[in-house]
Amino acid sequence: MNGDESPEQPQETGTDARIPTHIMGLDSILEGGVPKDYIVLICGHAGTMKSTVGYSIIYNGCKKDGLRSIYLTLEQSKQSILDHVEKLGMPSQGLDDLVVVDLARVRKDITVDKTKPQNVDWLKSIVGVLKNYKEKFGCECLVMDSLAALYALTTFKNPRGELFHFFEQIRDLGVTTFLISEMPTDREVYGLYGIEDFLSDGIIHLKVEQTSGGANLYLGVVKMRKTHHTREFMPLIYENGRFEVVRQ
Numbered sequence: 001m002n003g004d005e006s007p008e009q010p011q012e013t014g015t016d017a018r019i020p021t022h023i024m025g026l027d028s029i030l031e032g033g034v035p036k037d038y039i040v041l042i043c044g045h046a047g048t049m050k051s052t053v054g055y056s057i058i059y060n061g062c063k064k065d066g067l068r069s070i071y072l073t074l075e076q077s078k079q080s081i082l083d084h085v086e087k088l089g090m091p092s093q094g095l096d097d098l099v100v101v102d103l104a105r106v107r108k109d110i111t112v113d114k115t116k117p118q119n120v121d122w123l124k125s126i127v128g129v130l131k132n133y134k135e136k137f138g139c140e141c142l143v144m145d146s147l148a149a150l151y152a153l154t155t156f157k158n159p160r161g162e163l164f165h166f167f168e169q170i171r172d173l174g175v176t177t178f179l180i181s182e183m184p185t186d187r188e189v190y191g192l193y194g195i196e197d198f199l200s201d202g203i204i205h206l207k208v209e210q211t212s213g214g215a216n217l218y219l220g221v222v223k224m225r226k227t228h229h230t231r232e233f234m235p236l237i238y239e240n241g242r243f244e245v246v247r248q
């Protein structure tokens with residue numbers, strides 16, 4: 001199938017409106033895509049292409065469906081992300097509806113008490129910055145890269161309670177959100193605090209498996225509310241600027 005002739009079109013209206021991932025083969029598994037306004041974890045160990053998958057979803061959503069989107073990178077600088085995705089065939093030139101915001105930008109956007117920078121409530125501040133972007137820019141999709149980087153900025157007193165509140169505030173934004181989550185290597189949980197999985201509406205798991213010929217990347221949909229989907233792990237291939245899952 002020609003990648004640009006995907007039958008996986010967004011459903012425009014109604015309670016079952018979906019945001020296509022434009023990962024070839026995945027949207028038909030997801031009944032058209034990710035349900036609109038859901039919070040979905042994109043998780044995996046280091047180097048499993050989490051950032052690239054997240055970016056490609058909003059890049060293609062912007063190019064093909066005209067969805068205004070924000071890529072919030074708390075890990076890499078804006079330039080580093082843009083260089084990476086350009087190298088992989090997703091140039092940002094002319095894509096005015098996709099805004100990349102990095103931590104340096106967020107620091108400028110929030111009022112930081114420079115004498116006591118450690119007092120910044122990052123969870124609250126980031127929600128405030130996103131609300132602002134949504135009002136001014138009208139964003140429909142968001143990638144936040146990554147939860148681990150957000151946690152590194154935050155001193156939690158009550159992680160479960162504070163994360164519950166944070167997810168609720170993100171949900172209230174009314175933006176389809178992809179949260180990049182690096183999985184701990186010592187436990188089979190999808191986020192550092194072990195609660196991110198039930199706070200999310202969906203989980204897309206990326207993993208590398210070693211074979212005699214090298215290391216292959218697989219994608220599995222572990223959870224997607226309101227969707228009847230397979231749980232099989234499928235080879236994930238990246239070629240010519242597009243991801244594809246292959247059902248075996």
Ligand SMILES: Nc1ncnc2c1ncn2[C@@H]1O[C@H](COP(=O)(O)OP(=O)(O)OP(=O)(O)O)[C@@H](O)[C@H]1O
Nearest residue numbers: 044045046047048049050051052053182217238239
């Ligand atoms: N066509 C390809 N197929 C598979 N892997 C690739 C391909 N091109 C590049 N890579 C690998 O993808 C990795 C980077 O992807 P990306 O930054 O999206 O991963 P990540 O999971 O976000 O990593 P990190 O844990 O460092 O944040 C590189 O380390 C590179 O080895």
Ligand SMILES: [Mg+2]
Nearest residue numbers: 050051052145
């Ligand atoms: Mg990354």
